[in-house]
Amino acid sequence: MTGWRARVAPGRWRALLGYAVGIAVGAAAWQLIGLHSANFVFAPLTTTLSSLGSLISDGSLPSALASSFSVYVTGAAVAIVAGAAIGMLFARRALLRKAFEPYLVALYATPMVALIPFLLALIGFGFWPKVIVVFLFSFFPVEFATQRGAQSIAPELLDVARAFRTSENQIWRHVVIPYTLPYLMTGVRQALARGLVGMISAEFFLSAGGLGSLLITQSEQFDTSAMLAVTLVITLVGVILMAMGRAFERQFARWRVTS
Amino acid sequence: MSAADRNLPAAARTSPDARRAQRLPVMRRGIAPGRGAGRPSGLEEASGAEAEAARRERTQVFLARVATGIGILVLWQVCAAALAPGYIARPLGVLGQVPTVFGDQSFWSAAGSTVLAVVEGLIIAIVFGTVIGLVMGRVRDVDRALRLYVDSFYAMPLVALVPLLTVWFGYTPLARLAVVVIEALLPVIFSVAEGGRSLSAEFTDVARAYRAPWWRIWAGIVLPASLPYLLGGIDLAIGRALVGAVVAEFIASLNGLGYYILFNVRSFQEDRAMLAMVLLVAFALAVRVPFSMFVRRELPWYRAG
Amino acid sequence: MTQQAGSPLIHVDQVSKRYGDRTVMSGVNFDVGPHEIVSVVGPSGCGKTTLLRCVAGLTAPSGGAVSIAGHVVTEPPEGVGVVFQHFGLFPWKTVFGNVAYGLTVRGISRREAEPRVRELIGMVGLEGFEHSYPHQLSGGMQQRAGLARALAIEPRVLLMDEPFASLDAQTRDLLQLEMLRILDQRPAATIFVTHSIDEAVLMGDRIVILTGHPGVVHDIVEVGIPRPRGREAVDSERFRVVRDYLWTVVMKGQGRQRADDGSNSLVNTHREGTAE
Numbered sequence: 107m108t109g110w111r112a113r114v115a116p117g118r119w120r121a122l123l124g125y126a127v128g129i130a131v132g133a134a135a136w137q138l139i140g141l142h143s144a145n146f147v148f149a150p151l152t153t154t155l156s157s158l159g160s161l162i163s164d165g166s167l168p169s170a171l172a173s174s175f176s177v178y179v180t181g182a183a184v185a186i187v188a189g190a191a192i193g194m195l196f197a198r199r200a201l202l203r204k205a206f207e208p209y210l211v212a213l214y215a216t217p218m219v220a221l222i223p224f225l226l227a228l229i230g231f232g233f234w235p236k237v238i239v240v241f242l243f244s245f246f247p248v249e250f251a252t253q254r255g256a257q258s259i260a261p262e263l264l265d266v267a268r269a270f271r272t273s274e275n276q277i278w279r280h281v282v283i284p285y286t287l288p289y290l291m292t293g294v295r296q297a298l299a300r301g302l303v304g305m306i307s308a309e310f311f312l313s314a315g316g317l318g319s320l321l322i323t324q325s326e327q328f329d330t331s332a333m334l335a336v337t338l339v340i341t342l343v344g345v346i347l348m349a350m351g352r353a354f355e356r357q358f359a360r361w362r363v364t365s
Numbered sequence: 366m367s368a369a370d371r372n373l374p375a376a377a378r379t380s381p382d383a384r385r386a387q388r389l390p391v392m393r394r395g396i397a398p399g400r401g402a403g404r405p406s407g408l409e410e411a412s413g414a415e416a417e418a419a420r421r422e423r424t425q426v427f428l429a430r431v432a433t434g435i436g437i438l439v440l441w442q443v444c445a446a447a448l449a450p451g452y453i454a455r456p457l458g459v460l461g462q463v464p465t466v467f468g469d470q471s472f473w474s475a476a477g478s479t480v481l482a483v484v485e486g487l488i489i490a491i492v493f494g495t496v497i498g499l500v501m502g503r504v505r506d507v508d509r510a511l512r513l514y515v516d517s518f519y520a521m522p523l524v525a526l527v528p529l530l531t532v533w534f535g536y537t538p539l540a541r542l543a544v545v546v547i548e549a550l551l552p553v554i555f556s557v558a559e560g561g562r563s564l565s566a567e568f569t570d571v572a573r574a575y576r577a578p579w580w581r582i583w584a585g586i587v588l589p590a591s592l593p594y595l596l597g598g599i600d601l602a603i604g605r606a607l608v609g610a611v612v613a614e615f616i617a618s619l620n621g622l623g624y625y626i627l628f629n630v631r632s633f634q635e636d637r638a639m640l641a642m643v644l645l646v647a648f649a650l651a652v653r654v655p656f657s658m659f660v661r662r663e664l665p666w667y668r669a670g
Numbered sequence: 671m672t673q674q675a676g677s678p679l680i681h682v683d684q685v686s687k688r689y690g691d692r693t694v695m696s697g698v699n700f701d702v703g704p705h706e707i708v709s710v711v712g713p714s715g716c717g718k719t720t721l722l723r724c725v726a727g728l729t730a731p732s733g734g735a736v737s738i739a740g741h742v743v744t745e746p747p748e749g750v751g752v753v754f755q756h757f758g759l760f761p762w763k764t765v766f767g768n769v770a771y772g773l774t775v776r777g778i779s780r781r782e783a784e785p786r787v788r789e790l791i792g793m794v795g796l797e798g799f800e801h802s803y804p805h806q807l808s809g810g811m812q813q814r815a816g817l818a819r820a821l822a823i824e825p826r827v828l829l830m831d832e833p834f835a836s837l838d839a840q841t842r843d844l845l846q847l848e849m850l851r852i853l854d855q856r857p858a859a860t861i862f863v864t865h866s867i868d869e870a871v872l873m874g875d876r877i878v879i880l881t882g883h884p885g886v887v888h889d890i891v892e893v894g895i896p897r898p899r900g901r902e903a904v905d906s907e908r909f910r911v912v913r914d915y916l917w918t919v920v921m922k923g924q925g926r927q928r929a930d931d932g933s934n935s936l937v938n939t940h941r942e943g944t945a946e
Contacts, residue, residue, distance in 0.1 A: 124509025132514060147533060205429035209437065215649040217607040219524075219615070220623060220642055223630040228453060266758035269726055270772045270823075271746050280774070284762040303522040307612060310524075318525065322616075325528035333529050337521075344521035361761045361803050418690070 181240025193252025255289020502561015
């Protein structure tokens with residue numbers, strides 16, 4: 107082997123082959139199953155892609171994305187800020203934390219989806235109800251992770267801060283917040299995932315736009331190739347968000363050597 | 366040398382001459398004779414006082430929790446009564462509906478339906494997920510082939526698949542089961558695969574050095590080492606399975622706690638729906654809390670993602 | 671020189687500390703002069719670290735009081751630098767950020783503090799590592815940074831809690847001598863807590879010996895080795911004598927716990943006070 111082929115290590119070839127086989131088999135299966143099943147059950151890859159094309163060109167996909175995006179970003183941002191603040195507060199005020207603890211644990215374990223009908227009855231359809239749903243899904247992982255992080259500050263480090271006459275404000279700025287940031291980022295990663303579930307669920311039932319609402323409409327019309335196209339887009343969004351979440355986590359964990 | 370000197374290690378012994386030559390100017394301070402000797406180590410005495418303080422703190426925390434809970438309920442009741450329409454759920458209303466709901470056969474059949482679906486789905490997901498995850502974790506080629514799909518499905522909101530699944534399975538319990546299985550399958554595969562991948566080569570090297578057959582390696586090393594990852598995956602799976610079941614019931618109008626909630630909210634019987642909600646949360650807690658406590662106690666070195 | 675004429679800077683007056691029913695130390699009395707290094711030595715559990723925390727204002731004594739320059743210590747006082755056994759560097763700050771910490775907390779801006787911080791980083795031998803994070807440094811280097819941080823505030827009082835205990839033997843030897851050199855240049859009233867007898871004798875002008883449960887001052891010893899001290903101090907006859915004395919005393923203090931073992935003649939012969 108000469109030239110560029112020799113520069114790629116033999117092990118690498120096998121790895122690339124593995125990935126390539128995976129993609130190829132998946133694509134082939136999609137195409138074949140689609141061709142051999144009824145229209146409303148499954149659509150071939152090619153039909154799906156052309157549906158995707160028409161959804162983009164007729165504007166329904168872009169507007170759904172815009173609607174979903176605005177709901178998601180608003181809900182997640184508020185959840186992250188509130189979760190971080192409350193998590194750090196509870197970490198510093200032990201009695202407050204212990205008083206609320208059982209209720210927070212219960213809420214963390216609650217399938218928030220089940221609250222959607224109540225919300226619908228209380229505040230109806232539209233933008234803000236959906237934002238509230240996203241908030242409810244995203245808040246608790248952030249609060250939990252931040253709280254657990256801020257609680258775990260080694261007392262020795264707090265001793266050091268006190269020995270150098272650090273005021274309470276400065277302890278927040280120089281010790282609590284920097285220490286907690288990596289834990290917060292783990293919570294953010296979880297919140298991004300959960301928030302997405304909340305967004306889709308909210309759009310199923312509190313419609314008026316968004317990717318989830320688009321899916322419901324298409325399912326009622328048995329337009330399976332369009333549904334697959336939108337699902338593909340949603341998957342892509344999910345993958346991108348998870349990659350972002352992991353990147354945040356890694357970035358802020360630079361100074362943590364051992365977990 | 367005096368008797369005392371014999372007990373000192375050689376390095377510490379000084380010649381009597383040297384000691385006489387160096388008179389150490391020392392400042393003698395009061396030494397309380399008998400102190401420290403013959404006295405109890407202090408641990409037994411301390412435990413009495415410390416245990417008392419711990420008991421007091423526990424009572425204080427308990428009272429704080431009860432007070433907070435009551436405060437929340439009172440606030441809810443007052444706000445709902447003053448500001449919201451009559452059909453909005455409130456604590457007293459919920460309590461009032463207890464005999465009706467708990468006496469209602471259809472409520473319990475709904476509860477059973479959801480719980481059964483979640484349990485069935487979890488079992489299926491755990492069995493298949495573990496196998497797939499283990500194979501992925503240990504066989505590099507399979508890992509690379511499937512990685513893209515597992516990572517993608519794990520990253521996406523799986524509830525987005527519910528409409529599609531209802532198209533395939535119709536508005537039937539099978540659709541709900543399919544949703545639960547898929548929701549639970551992904552975290553299990555993901556976690557077990559990660560566990561398999563991170564299994565230190567040292568362990569398998571030892572086994573292979575002793576020419577252990579492949580099934581011994583799997584049963585004796587890979588499985589136990591993967592256990593914490595599996596348990597972590599199951600913890601995640603439980604939560605996701607519940608969400609999936611409820612969404613499926615909402616969309617497909619299937620008999621279950623989720624649908625019970627939806628139906629009663631639409632019929633302006635929110636108090637009944639809230640009761641079903643409470644039961645859902647109780648079920649979630651009943652399964653997850655002992656589970657995570659077990660994980661934390663038996664596997665304290667494992668960190669959940 | 672070992673004796674400093676003039677009034678003592680640190681005055682520990684009948685200090686005792688109780689946790690519930692358990693007394694950790696009691697009746698501790700000693701002074702430290704403004705340019706003096708006092709070693710505090712004793713076996714584990716006799717309250718050495720607790721004593722240091724009382725002087726640093728991190729813990730309040732149950733009885734008695736510590737005063738620095740005439741003011742009673744109730745909270746961490748000004749001008750007191752502390753060096754911890756576990757280094758205590760903030761992992762998210764660079765070496766520069768950590769060394770400057772005492773100044774930052776006082777409101778001194780980074781630009782103002784820069785010359786002093788750089789000088790100290792140079793003095794402890796960490797030039798080039800200003801922008802490294804603690805996890806990138808070895809234990810010895812981290813402790814040097816901890817030292818620089820304590821010195822950055824130009825302390826009158828320096829409190830060191832077994833600063834070299836977490837380091838390997840060679841690093842420890844090196845840092846001991848460097849510490850002595852630095853303190854010769856920038857003297858401060860220093861309390862140096864250690865469980866190593868050799869280290870106590872090498873570092874201290876005087877040595878406070880704590881023994882027993884609860885810890886009490888068994889003796890205060892004049893080391894009598896002139897400064898500046900180098901490695902050769904360890905080989906001197908005086909060093910040996912003091913060290914041997916300490917060894918005997920500390921072993922005796924531990925022997926008290928085995929009072930019922932009558933066969934231990936060490937316990938029976940050198941005892942002061944009542945017989946068991």
